[in-house]
Amino acid sequence: MRQKEKKIRARLETSSFRDPGGFVFYLDGQPYRQINQKSKQNFDLLTNSGLYQDLAGKGLIASHAEVSNKFAVTKDAYKIIKPQIIPFISYPYEWSFDQLKDAALTTLEIQEIALSYNMSLKDASAYNIQFIGYRPIFIDTLSFEKYREGQTWTGYRQFCQHFLAPLALMSKKDPRTNLILRDFIDGIPLDLTSQLLPNATKFDLSLLTHLHLHSLNQKRMAEKKINKSKYRMTRFQMLSLIGNLKSTIEKLKMNHFKTEWQEYYSFTNYSDKATEQKELLLKNFLNQPRPKFVLDLGANDGRFSQIACQNGAYTIACDIDPLAIEKSYLEAKRNKNSRLLPLIIDLTNPSPSLGWASVERKSFNQRAKVDCVVALALIHHLAISNNLPLPMIAEYFAGLGDNLIIEFVPKEDSNVKILLQNREDIFTEYSKEGFEKAFQLFFNILGRENINESKRILYLMKRK
Incomplete structure (x- = not known):
């Protein structure tokens, strides 16, 4: 009977359904995250390797406390955690240029640190970042997976669409282009980004590689079956990729055009x-x-x-x-x-x-x-x-x-x-x-x- 009451009181977070490894729910207005059995190995590695403690200590990831499994919503629950409360949930299309830039750099810093613990981010969604005041913080505990030597970064395309594409457009075209993110919930498509960016950006090697050529490669491979074993990346190469993305983003500056209210x-x-x-x-x-x-x-x-x-x-x-x-x-x-x-x-x-x-x-x-x-x-x-x-x-x-x-x-x-x-x-x-x-x-x-x-x-x- 008690179990039945608990299920009635639980309210699922409407944005937390895409990852079969777990989900966020609310009890009496308080947020909880259920870690499913499917995520047991990666969650244990995150906490037992010291990666979680390192990120939390640096203020890069929302802290959490493990609570009783009596709060579990479904039978396949492995653990239930109570995450740090974020005062206000905001979205990338509501952020200024430097907010999005800091969110991007935080994501790359986390990926860099994760690799040192033999883990990697399996996605790079801008929605995994929230702000507590001026400070960006990563909120998705289930985004980490075990790193396997030779693997490519699965979050690379998403990072380019969620972060690099809008930042490049805000820098090279107009700060208001971040509103395009409202129409494309999984980031601005790279082909559209390539069309909108000035031709001069093709002479910037980093933007040429990560946006223009990346877009062409997406089109070329769109209908082909990809043999993933053919595409391998050493740890050093992945760190070099992260480093290049970081320097590319750091070089981008906001396009300061005159607005009605700025002064x-x-x-x-x-x-x-x-x-x-x-x-x-x-x-x-x-x-x-x-x-x-x-x-x-x-x-x-x-x-x-x-x-x-x-x-x-x-x-x-x-x-x-x-x-x-x-x-x-x-x-x-x-x-x-x-x-x-x-x-x-x-x-x-x-x-x-x-x-x-x-x-x-x-x-x-x-x-x-x-x-x-x-x-x-x-x-x-x-x-x-x-x-x-x-x-x-x-x-x-x-x-x-x-x-x-x-x-x-x-x-x-x-x-x-x-x-x-x-x-x-x-x-x-x-x-x-x-x-x-x-x-x-x-x-x-x-x-x-x-x-x-x-x-x-x-x-x-x-x-x-």
Whole structure:
């Protein structure tokens, strides 16, 4: 009877079904991973060889604790482990250039270390990497297999599609090309990458080899039966491959093109005095709900997100601008800020549910459930630039968090005047009164403060 209750309570992770060696599930909201009998040898080698301890000690892999097999979901369970909790699951198409670059270099470092313990990564999916603040961490315990002398790296193609292809496109073409990963869940096809990259990249030996020629070889071998025994690679050759991939990625630099928001705080209509007061008001409002988890929408370079971090909250800083998020990530990395996770999110078109049956990768809205939402200098862009009715915005914010700190920017503000200068003002409900009326449908207003030397108002609200 007890076994039956346990199975009813277990909820399978919808993205964890492709590996027959095991899967992730949840009990009472806590994550567990079942290691099946099929993975017994590789899992034991991972833990008994010292590889797991080495990677965990370096902070490269999520730690875990073995728990009782009474939690097993199916009969073929070998062991059950309880992995380290990742505060927020994010996906490669939401990362900035340097986030994806650091994830790639982490994957290669793990493969390099694994070889020294006679193990190898059998895949190289970018989805095996998550971020805790600025720090990339590997999360798939079942990706390791015993290394056999002469074998090729089975994860090579996937690494090129998941990491090298998007990084090359972001570097040589446009940082926004990472969004192509939303359409190709197993990485950007190499033939497409080869077509999109400038011809000049064919004169870069590494990019020529790993992307252009790799693509041609894929086409040539697509319908042929491959005799794997003919293709052998010594350990030295595999390490050389890893080293070459590492140097190739390290040389790639982000393509810095001008965006609308990258210098926002350099040209804002706030005075220094008003900015300081706004920071103080934000601190005071954050001190009331004392959130542990904050979602900062329209965060730009994360200046105000850092206040939430200083207040003790794990903070997701979201912005549509890839250069603003890049700047925020690099700043968090410099400061070793493990509480700040910047992500590229377009609120008017956030990451959708993707993959098999549209459940393999959860939408941003499904993942973004927090204690407090912060939305500073954002409402006019949503309501006026994107024609979103105020009640719809309020309802959306209410679905994300229990508390809301939001800045209302009136029509008298110079930034709103710029938005309206070349279009008809059809926004009759966009006023302080209309704003409060719309948001009080879903929130109770707990506090409101005028921001000095401006017509703007900062509100603290609690969801009804």
